[in-house]
Amino acid sequence: MKKFSIGYRTLKTAIGAAIAIAIAQYFDLASYASAGILTILCVQPTKKKSIYAAYTRLVASIVAMLFAFVSFELFAYHPLTLAGMLIFFIPTIVSLKVADGFISSVVIIMHIYAAEGYSLTLVYNELALMAIGYGTGIAINMYMPDIQKELNYYRVKIEELYSKIFLEIASYLRQGDTLWNGQEIIDAIKALEEAKSLAFKDVQNHFTRRKNDYYVYFDMREQQLEIIERVLPKVTTLPVIVQEAEIVADFLQDLGEHVHSGNTASHYREKLEHVKRDFSQLPLPQSHEQFIAQAALYQFIEEMDRYLEIKQSFKGLKAKKERPQ
Structure with a gap:
């Protein structure tokens, strides 16, 4: 009921x-x-x-x-x-x-x-x-309650889900197996739908406003989630765990611990360049399985660069005191 x-x-x-x-x-x-x-x-x-x-x-x-x-x-x-x-x-x-x-x-x-x-x-x-x-x-109907608190709630929730996703992927790359069922992906999809609907409602309550910063933010996060969904199978079905996996895991660990609405994408894109250089210094694969694993991880970091590029194009939201770092 x-x-x-x-x-x-x-x-x-x-x-x-x-x-x-x-x-x-x-x-x-x-x-x-x-x-x-x-x-x-x-x-x-x-x-x-x-x-x-x-x-x-x-x-x-x-x-x-x-x-x-x-x-x-x-x-x-x-x-x-x-x-x-x-x-x-x-x-x-x-x-x-x-x-x-x-x-x-x-x-x-x-x-x-x-x-x-x-x-x-x-x-x-x-x-x-x-x-x-x-x-x-x-x-x-000219009175409408302020929904800023609700919008910020969804922002924090989505950031926490993204953080959890990256940390779980990092854990898999280190251990080779985890009990993660991917529920955060489903939760993120639902949260983004609800958040965009709420942000659009805020636009409809202002006669001169054509867009809402939160709506742009949630739309950006939705584009990023599409990339995550696309590349997730590449790193969760590796035939073997290679040295490159540990490098990517360290990067994702760092990224997962710093998911927020500010714009630090350029910093992490620089880190990705270091990851690529580290890749080039590692020995060539000795087996077909290693080759497939290395290729999948390289594709993954290329997609992560696109993920960060999308974030870099976003000007960022004003920092909130209640936002976890």
């Missing part, structure tokens, strides 16, 4: 609906409770979505009023007229790309149908309900 909880969006929806109904009731509007419905439909996960929701619903509602006027006044306030009108109304709002406003527009149509007569008073009443409902929905 899912844990019972009341989120901020739930609270905003409840408060917004109450405010909209209270305002509509204060101005003595007919069907004032509908203002609450229109507000509820406009409370969305982000500010931009809320604005877009209000836009689609406003356009759809105005089109609905025009369709209702033409249909009911030309024919009759009859269920068959309503059905015929909806047959043409729905494709119209779909073509206008405001189909999301169908439910709210139907609310307006039903008000007109129930009134059984078109008048300026009715038009003013419906426009006022829309203004109050949509306006309250947008206003109440």
